[in-house]
Amino acid sequence: MPGSLVFPAHMALHLLVVLLLPPLVPGLIAKVKARMAGRTGPPVLQLYYDLAKLARKEAVFSRTTTWVFLAGPVGAVAAGLVASLLVPFGHTPAPVAFEGDVILFAYLFGLARFLTILSALDTGSSFEGMGAAREAAFSALAEPALFLGFAALAKATASLSLTPMLLAQGAAGVRLTGPLILVLAGWAIVYLAENARIPVDDPNTHLELTMIHEVMVLDHSGRPFALVLYGASLKLVVLGALLIDLLLPATSRPWLDWLLFLGGLGLLAVAVGLVESATARFRMTKVPQFLVAGILASGFAFLLLLV
Amino acid sequence: MSLYLLAVALAAVSGLPGLVLRRRGGEVAAGLMGLAAVLGIAAAVRVLAGGAAGRLMLPAAPLGSPGLLVLDPIAAWFLMPVLLLSACGAVFGLGYWGERPGARLLRLVFGGLTASLALLVAAAHPLVFLLGWEGMAIAAFLLVMAEDRKAETRRAGWIYLVATHTGTLCLFAAFGVLAAQGAGAFAVLPRGFAASGSGTAVFVLCLLAFGFKAGVMPLHLWLPPAHAAAPSHVSALMSGVLIKMGILGLVRLLSWIPDPPLWWGAVLLCLGALSGILGVAFALGQHDLKRLLAYHSIENIGIILLGLGLGTLGKSLGHPVLQVLGYAGALLHVLNHSLFKGLLFLSAGSVAHATGTRNLDSLGGLGHRMPWTSGAFLAGAWAICGLPPLNGFVSEWFLYLGSFRALALSRWPWSVGVLAALVLIGALALACFAKAFGAVFLGLARTPAAEGVHESPRSMLVPMGVLVLACALIGLAPALVAPALDRVVGALGPPAAAGLPALSGLAGLSLLSLLALAFLGLALVLGLWLRPRRQAAALPTWDCGYAAPSARMQYTASSFADGPVSGLRWVLLPRIHRGKVRGLFPGPAHFERHVPDPVLDRAADPALRLSVRGLSLLRFAQGGQLPVYLLYVLLTLLTLLVWMVV
Numbered sequence: 001m002p003g004s005l006v007f008p009a010h011m012a013l014h015l016l017v018v019l020l021l022p023p024l025v026p027g028l029i030a031k032v033k034a035r036m037a038g039r040t041g042p043p044v045l046q047l048y049y050d051l052a053k054l055a056r057k058e059a060v061f062s063r064t065t066t067w068v069f070l071a072g073p074v075g076a077v078a079a080g081l082v083a084s085l086l087v088p089f090g091h092t093p094a095p096v097a098f099e100g101d102v103i104l105f106a107y108l109f110g111l112a113r114f115l116t117i118l119s120a121l122d123t124g125s126s127f128e129g130m131g132a133a134r135e136a137a138f139s140a141l142a143e144p145a146l147f148l149g150f151a152a153l154a155k156a157t158a159s160l161s162l163t164p165m166l167l168a169q170g171a172a173g174v175r176l177t178g179p180l181i182l183v184l185a186g187w188a189i190v191y192l193a194e195n196a197r198i199p200v201d202d203p204n205t206h207l208e209l210t211m212i213h214e215v216m217v218l219d220h221s222g223r224p225f226a227l228v229l230y231g232a233s234l235k236l237v238v239l240g241a242l243l244i245d246l247l248l249p250a251t252s253r254p255w256l257d258w259l260l261f262l263g264g265l266g267l268l269a270v271a272v273g274l275v276e277s278a279t280a281r282f283r284m285t286k287v288p289q290f291l292v293a294g295i296l297a298s299g300f301a302f303l304l305l306l307v
Numbered sequence: 308m309s310l311y312l313l314a315v316a317l318a319a320v321s322g323l324p325g326l327v328l329r330r331r332g333g334e335v336a337a338g339l340m341g342l343a344a345v346l347g348i349a350a351a352v353r354v355l356a357g358g359a360a361g362r363l364m365l366p367a368a369p370l371g372s373p374g375l376l377v378l379d380p381i382a383a384w385f386l387m388p389v390l391l392l393s394a395c396g397a398v399f400g401l402g403y404w405g406e407r408p409g410a411r412l413l414r415l416v417f418g419g420l421t422a423s424l425a426l427l428v429a430a431a432h433p434l435v436f437l438l439g440w441e442g443m444a445i446a447a448f449l450l451v452m453a454e455d456r457k458a459e460t461r462r463a464g465w466i467y468l469v470a471t472h473t474g475t476l477c478l479f480a481a482f483g484v485l486a487a488q489g490a491g492a493f494a495v496l497p498r499g500f501a502a503s504g505s506g507t508a509v510f511v512l513c514l515l516a517f518g519f520k521a522g523v524m525p526l527h528l529w530l531p532p533a534h535a536a537a538p539s540h541v542s543a544l545m546s547g548v549l550i551k552m553g554i555l556g557l558v559r560l561l562s563w564i565p566d567p568p569l570w571w572g573a574v575l576l577c578l579g580a581l582s583g584i585l586g587v588a589f590a591l592g593q594h595d596l597k598r599l600l601a602y603h604s605i606e607n608i609g610i611i612l613l614g615l616g617l618g619t620l621g622k623s624l625g626h627p628v629l630q631v632l633g634y635a636g637a638l639l640h641v642l643n644h645s646l647f648k649g650l651l652f653l654s655a656g657s658v659a660h661a662t663g664t665r666n667l668d669s670l671g672g673l674g675h676r677m678p679w680t681s682g683a684f685l686a687g688a689w690a691i692c693g694l695p696p697l698n699g700f701v702s703e704w705f706l707y708l709g710s711f712r713a714l715a716l717s718r719w720p721w722s723v724g725v726l727a728a729l730v731l732i733g734a735l736a737l738a739c740f741a742k743a744f745g746a747v748f749l750g751l752a753r754t755p756a757a758e759g760v761h762e763s764p765r766s767m768l769v770p771m772g773v774l775v776l777a778c779a780l781i782g783l784a785p786a787l788v789a790p791a792l793d794r795v796v797g798a799l800g801p802p803a804a805a806g807l808p809a810l811s812g813l814a815g816l817s818l819l820s821l822l823a824l825a826f827l828g829l830a831l832v833l834g835l836w837l838r839p840r841r842q843a844a845a846l847p848t849w850d851c852g853y854a855a856p857s858a859r860m861q862y863t864a865s866s867f868a869d870g871p872v873s874g875l876r877w878v879l880l881p882r883i884h885r886g887k888v889r890g891l892f893p894g895p896a897h898f899e900r901h902v903p904d905p906v907l908d909r910a911a912d913p914a915l916r917l918s919v920r921g922l923s924l925l926r927f928a929q930g931g932q933l934p935v936y937l938l939y940v941l942l943t944l945l946t947l948l949v950w951m952v953v
Contacts, residue, residue, distance in 0.1 A: 223836065
């Protein structure tokens with residue numbers, strides 16, 4: 001079977017979740033962080049308000065920039081949306097699944113990164129160049145961790161499509177328990193790094209010199225910036241689905257599967273908020289070590305599957 | 308077959324009218340080359356679409372076997388990029404090289420190189436193969452030496468000549484061993500030959516010969532200087548197709564072997580991983596745009612070898628799926644790399660033509676003044692990083708599929724190494740091309756050389772456009788090339804290739820196209836949504852409160868690559884020159900970092916210097932006096948006389 005498309009109802013629900021839900025996740029994370037710090041914090045829906053405001057605002061463009069400056073936000077959102085079609089949300093199969101879609105999934109995020117880096121370099125700002133260089137260097141370490149996790153799951157499930165790889169339970173699941181924990185650990189590190197979370201990167205810091213992702217979009221404003229923010233929240237959901245799917249038990253009812261997935265997403269946001277509240281961010285020189293720990297975790301997961 | 312022969316003849320003579328014509332010699336040559344490309348590609352497509360393979364035979368067998376040339380699927384597959392890139396290069400040369408002194412000879416030799424390459428891909432006899440091989444090597448040497456007033460060019464040319472002839476010697480030896488086994492013709496070898504001692508000798512000799520040509524990692528020493536020194540349309544042809552002739556040789560060899568031993572595949576995989584990872588790592592440290600691209604050629608040869616290794620292991624293990632995916636990935640990457648690397652070298656040539664420099668740290672901001680060149684380079688960079696939806700992704704995808712499939716093959720998970728190599732190569736290539744594109748086309752001009760430039764003439768832009776379209780076509784509709792790939796892979800497999808599965812059944816090619824189109828559609832919609840509604844005032848880049856950012860404050864290519872290069876300093880061994888900063892009010896300081904070639908600069912050069920010093924001890928024998936030489940002749944004759952009598 002080279003591939004398949006699922007039937008319309010699930011597809012519609014999947015698309016709705018992808019299009020409407022993502023801005024809620026950063027709101028939840030911010031709320032948890034605020035509560036942990038004893039503040040009230042912004043409303044959970046804050047990002048929706050921000051997006052609505054940015055969509056009406058005029059964008060400002062530097063005279064240094066070319067069309068590549070816009071390719072970053074556009075490419076990141078378009079690639080994220082296409083990638084979201086490949087990943088199952090809970091125990092409903094993904095809208096599009098075919099042999100080898102896992103590689104396309106990873107490479108779409110590579111494409112988003114490539115265009116974001118170029119759009120940062122397009123401004124000619126030294127700060128944005130710095131962020132772009134860090135992004136390129138650190139992602140070279142995050143990618144192997146992601147792929148080794150895929151290799152472990154592919155070995156365990158004898159499949160190359162995200163839907164069966166992530167949702168294989170039962171016989172494979174029993175054997176997976178040990179490796180599964182390690183894959184989860186490795187991917188959690190990738191998740192924090194790819195989404196610019198503490199302890200790798202601090203989305204709320206005020207000092208440009210210490211930023212990675214945030215400094216790359218300093219010059220974006222108006223609608224392009226709205227796309228940047230939406231793209232970041234989309235990434236939180238789509239990559240988060242990888243983590244959630246590995247943990248969710250299967251039920252017999254489709255609606256219950258959906259509810260479980262949404263609940264899982266909420267829990268993931270809370271967990272990220274707790275991690276961000278409880279840890280300090282690493283010195284920039286320590287970040288590669290953290291990412292190598294992710295590679296090692298996924299690598300050991302793979303080794304465990306061999307014995 | 309007649310179409311093919313006509314194409315070879317047209318290419319061979321394309322430079323001749325220019326020798327006698329007073330004007331327009333270049334246009335005539337480009338026209339003939341274009342015609343050759345149309346005819347030759349038509350012939351190739353006919354064979355790849357299932358037509359009978361054309362043959363050129365002698366009436367008798369004076370050379371051991373009657374077959375001289377055969378246009379089988381393998382030949383047709385390699386012929387397409389040869390002719391397409393030659394035609395694009397010839398048109399590009401019109402604007403790039405123009406009517407400089409030597410232009411006529413350059414065109415003549417360019418046609419000769421194309422004809423040799425076209426002859427080589429279809430060679431069915433060792434003598435024809437060697438003829439094409441030497442024609443290619445010598446023509447390429449002459450083309451590299453086009454600017455022989457520069458010392459750098461002369462050095463590059465000599466290194467190339469020495470390297471290519473070392474390889475040719477190995478090739479002679481390999482054909483000699485084959486002929487001694489009674490396998491003088493290019494035909495399928497008997498089972499068991501590959502495992503025998505002479506089979507091993509043939510494999511090792513072929514690896515050396517073809518490895519020198521392809522630029523496999525320890526044998527790549529000629530490649531970066533030659534690619535940097537040659538005129539850009541020649542670099543495009545060299546990197547795009549000339550080094551692929553090494554791959555063609557390996558592919559031919561593998562197609563004659565029905566039962567390759569396991570270690571053949573393992574050796575190919577190891578060499579592939581080495582070339583791939585080190586190629587891209589050394590590319591990261593380069594400042595010269597064309598040298599950087601040359602190291603990426605080494606990287607891509609590594610990716611192709613990974614595919615050949617996977618396919619060969621599949622053949623040895625009797626695993627047809629692995630065999631198809633590995634070989635298909637390798638062969639498609641051969642075509643893809645020709646397209647996007649040709650494109651990248653042509654756009655690098657366009658940059659060098661406009662600015663007169665290839666140094667990344669002196670360029671910048673060209674995207675404003677050269678929008679078409681910038682778009683072409685971006686497309687090439689996009690494709691070479693293997694990013695969807697362009698063609699580089701498709702071939703790498705086959706290789707990923709193959710190495711994932713191989714995980715389930717045995718308890719010993721060797722293919723996870725292939726997987727890790729591919730991932731690492733991909734991530735580093737992305738960093739390297741972000742650096743190259745960013746440093747050349749984005750931001751502000753770093754020197755006056757990059758400021759007052761103009762877009763290149765249309766004759767240089769059209770060939771780039773053709774290559775961009777070809778990259779997009781394969782990327783968006785891989786199902787179009789899948790049947791042709793199946794035929795080529797079938798020609799590589801066991802002679803009775805009935806058991807090989809079709810590529811379209813192994814991978815969701817149509818869904819891939821669908822998603823690629825979805826991506827483009829989404830990007831288009833979002834792009835329209837973002838379009839500025841009215842002309843905004845020109846403002847400077849926000850630089851965190853500092854109001855007068857200058858071009859010198861930008862991140863340079865060296866600083867962009869600092870993370871990976873410092874992380875890999877134990878293998879790259881960069882040489883750093885920097886001034887000392889002393890006292891409270893230090894004077895101006897500078898910082899330079901170069902990454903020398905590991906083989907040429909660190910091993911071959913010192914070793915050769917040492918041997919020259921050792922051999923100079925023998926110089927006393929070369930006195931330069933006639934009587935001494937007469938004495939040598941006398942002594943030699945006496946020795947021979949004694950030897951013959953006794």
